[in-house]
Amino acid sequence: MKTTRRTFLNAALALSASLLIGGTAFTQTQDPLPSWNDGATKKAIVEFVAKVTKPGSPDFVPVAERIATFDNDGTLWCEQPMYFQLFFALDRVKALAPSHPEWKTKEPFASLLKGDVKAALAGGERSVLEIVMATHAGMTTEEFNQTVKDWVATAQHPIYKKPFTECVYQPMLELMAYLRANGFKTFIVSGGGIEFMRPWTEKVYGIPPEQVIGSSIKTKFELRDGKPVLVRLPEINFIDDKTGKPVGINSHIGRRPIAAFGNSDGDQQMLEYTQAGGGARLLMLVHHDDKAREFEYGSKSSIGTFSDALMAEAKAKNWNVISMKDDWKKVFAFEK
Amino acid sequence: MKTTRRTFLNAALALSASLLIGGTAFTQTQDPLPSWNDGATKKAIVEFVAKVTKPGSPDFVPVAERIATFDNDGTLWCEQPMYFQLFFALDRVKALAPSHPEWKTKEPFASLLKGDVKAALAGGERSVLEIVMATHAGMTTEEFNQTVKDWVATAQHPIYKKPFTECVYQPMLELMAYLRANGFKTFIVSGGGIEFMRPWTEKVYGIPPEQVIGSSIKTKFELRDGKPVLVRLPEINFIDDKTGKPVGINSHIGRRPIAAFGNSDGDQQMLEYTQAGGGARLLMLVHHDDKAREFEYGSKSSIGTFSDALMAEAKAKNWNVISMKDDWKKVFAFEK
Numbered sequence: 001m002k003t004t005r006r007t008f009l010n011a012a013l014a015l016s017a018s019l020l021i022g023g024t025a026f027t028q029t030q031d032p033l034p035s036w037n038d039g040a041t042k043k044a045i046v047e048f049v050a051k052v053t054k055p056g057s058p059d060f061v062p063v064a065e066r067i068a069t070f071d072n073d074g075t076l077w078c079e080q081p082m083y084f085q086l087f088f089a090l091d092r093v094k095a096l097a098p099s100h101p102e103w104k105t106k107e108p109f110a111s112l113l114k115g116d117v118k119a120a121l122a123g124g125e126r127s128v129l130e131i132v133m134a135t136h137a138g139m140t141t142e143e144f145n146q147t148v149k150d151w152v153a154t155a156q157h158p159i160y161k162k163p164f165t166e167c168v169y170q171p172m173l174e175l176m177a178y179l180r181a182n183g184f185k186t187f188i189v190s191g192g193g194i195e196f197m198r199p200w201t202e203k204v205y206g207i208p209p210e211q212v213i214g215s216s217i218k219t220k221f222e223l224r225d226g227k228p229v230l231v232r233l234p235e236i237n238f239i240d241d242k243t244g245k246p247v248g249i250n251s252h253i254g255r256r257p258i259a260a261f262g263n264s265d266g267d268q269q270m271l272e273y274t275q276a277g278g279g280a281r282l283l284m285l286v287h288h289d290d291k292a293r294e295f296e297y298g299s300k301s302s303i304g305t306f307s308d309a310l311m312a313e314a315k316a317k318n319w320n321v322i323s324m325k326d327d328w329k330k331v332f333a334f335e336k
Numbered sequence: 337m338k339t340t341r342r343t344f345l346n347a348a349l350a351l352s353a354s355l356l357i358g359g360t361a362f363t364q365t366q367d368p369l370p371s372w373n374d375g376a377t378k379k380a381i382v383e384f385v386a387k388v389t390k391p392g393s394p395d396f397v398p399v400a401e402r403i404a405t406f407d408n409d410g411t412l413w414c415e416q417p418m419y420f421q422l423f424f425a426l427d428r429v430k431a432l433a434p435s436h437p438e439w440k441t442k443e444p445f446a447s448l449l450k451g452d453v454k455a456a457l458a459g460g461e462r463s464v465l466e467i468v469m470a471t472h473a474g475m476t477t478e479e480f481n482q483t484v485k486d487w488v489a490t491a492q493h494p495i496y497k498k499p500f501t502e503c504v505y506q507p508m509l510e511l512m513a514y515l516r517a518n519g520f521k522t523f524i525v526s527g528g529g530i531e532f533m534r535p536w537t538e539k540v541y542g543i544p545p546e547q548v549i550g551s552s553i554k555t556k557f558e559l560r561d562g563k564p565v566l567v568r569l570p571e572i573n574f575i576d577d578k579t580g581k582p583v584g585i586n587s588h589i590g591r592r593p594i595a596a597f598g599n600s601d602g603d604q605q606m607l608e609y610t611q612a613g614g615g616a617r618l619l620m621l622v623h624h625d626d627k628a629r630e631f632e633y634g635s636k637s638s639i640g641t642f643s644d645a646l647m648a649e650a651k652a653k654n655w656n657v658i659s660m661k662d663d664w665k666k667v668f669a670f671e672k
Contacts, residue, residue, distance in 0.1 A: 064538070067546075185546075194587075194590070202400070208400055209590030210521075210546075210547075210588065210589045219586060221580075221582045228582065228605065228608045230582060230583060230609075243557035246557045250477055250566050251530075251555075251573075252588060253545065253546045254530070254534045254545030254546055254548065255544075255545050269557055273557070276563050276564045276565075
């Protein structure tokens with residue numbers, strides 16, 4: 001019976017811990033960041049959290065102001081060999097092709113349908129925009145939400161052969177949970193589509209839709225068969241990238257973050273804006289230097305460019321560069 | 337041992353309950369809505385909250401989905417004899433006049449500076465827009481934030497002779513607190529300026545900046561003396577009124593509310609959109625029918641128009657119309 005009692009006690013404690021925001025006891029007895037190797041990076045995280053949460057500390061920050069923002073592609077989940085949202089768009093082109101016979105001869109769709117992604121994207125930003133508008137607009141927000149949910153439930157990463165939502169970085173999941181356990185509110189601030197992320201971020205990252213900021217197309221209120229819906233229009237509303245990130249943060253949060261995490265030139269202004277608030281700050285950039293377990297790319301990559309200028313700025317401003325190879329014990333939860 | 341087990345289970349449950357936002361015990365022993373008269377309206381609120389929070393009820397709604405949206409002008413605070421934001425704008429015109437000698441002969445500023453508000457606003461929307469842009473743009477978001485804070489700390493309502501932030505409806509403060517105590521997340525969805533509200537909503541309403549949605553002008557990321565700032569541009573970004581409210585809700589929350597509160601034609605689509613989600617819903621409109629304690633206005637008012645068509649829709653769709661006169665024991669906390 002002792003076992004039974006202990007089971008109940010453990011269950012009760014686990015329940016309490018999961019209900020509390022605090023979790024101080026937890027952090028004292030157990031490593032909250034088990035997938036992080038000991039070293040300067042992990043130390044910077046733990047020390048930052050300790051000082052901003054310690055009452056009376058000169059760096060103490062009230063709970064309401066503990067805002068942490070995370071880029072998504074390349075920071076929380078993988079972005080190679082192509083942004084995952086592009087895989088979604090390409091799958092949608094295939095699914096919608098029967099209702100679009102004109103696509104057989106119209107670029108970029110014609111190349112795409114022949115399986116030649118490279119040729120399809122040769123037109124650069126314009127091609128991508130055409131593909132996005134053709135696959136992301138013209139339906140209600142609820143229909144799009146369902147389409148994303150269906151895709152996420154079945155589509156697989158071409159290399160890892162896992163659902164895309166499993167190609168998320170285990171150390172970053174731990175970091176977000178650790179911050180939340182210490183009273184932080186975690187937000188996604190991504191160049192990706194806001195409505196492409198919202199259907200799954202709560203389940204995958206523990207981040208509810210109202211804490212997701214991203215790029216968007218315009219929507220319009222309409223009555224369809226007497227029912228109020230929002231229809232997605234083929235018109236850009238907001239690009240949440242580079243200088244757009246501080247704008248998006250101000251628009252959605254209305255408060256300056258005290259911690260920001262990115263991995264590319266697209267995150268530069270978010271980190272600058274976060275740091276400029278004064279007081280204790282945690283600024284980190286994931287560096288993809290792990291050819292064996294993930295990918296190795298940086299200044300020369302067209303996806304997730306981490307330029308030499310950004311690296312120089314990081315050094316000059318004491319931002320932490322996370323080495324996937326050295327700082328992460330494990331990259332993905334599915335790793336052996 | 338069965339008893340011990342039960343004790344542990346009970347202890348665990350009690351612990352959980354006390355940690356939860358719930359507070360059922362509180363609501364059973366004390367009226368959470370003391371400024372509301374007993375009657376159909378108060379009953380509708382309490383019954384709605386009871387059914388969506390009762391585990392196992394067919395109307396149960398998980399905490400994460402308990403979203404309630406509130407219009408601000410005329411719903412949470414007074415909007416007479418003029419939208420409070422216009423008082424702010426007029427005060428700013430006066431404060432900025434010394435640096436704008438051209439305003440002495442340029443409308444709508446000339447009339448304003450002579451104290452003739454009516455003549456100044458005779459140009460309708462265009463005049464208002466000119467005043468707003470002249471007073472709300474051209475500075476950083478932080479400078480504007482401080483200007484609003486300073487104004488709120490000193491300006492007084494011309495009739496009540498109280499700070500504008502005290503001209504808030506006591507019953508609505510209680511309603512928001514009651515909803516939050518039952519796991520709801522409360523949002524403002526206002527036609528007013530998002531950055532005009534955020535500096536004070538946390539203190540006055542308990543609503544943090546990230547839960548405030550409103551109209552906005554564009555902002556631009558800039559380095560000023562090497563410091564990253566957001567500059568407010570004289571260009572409309574978004575009008576959060578009428579059909580714009582569901583658009584704003586989708587953009588900022590990404591989830592359909594289950595309760596919505598307004599007071600005018602500007603809130604019609606927000607209530608329609610909320611109701612269309614299916615399941616238990618609470619839809620309410622504040623009706624200003626209290627000449628003695630506040631104001632009496634409705635279908636003929638240019639501010640906060642509550643048209644006959646809206647009243648007819650409310651009746652047809654079983655929305656609750658809150659009579660200030662009959663449903664509210666007290667309107668303002670400062671009332672004798």
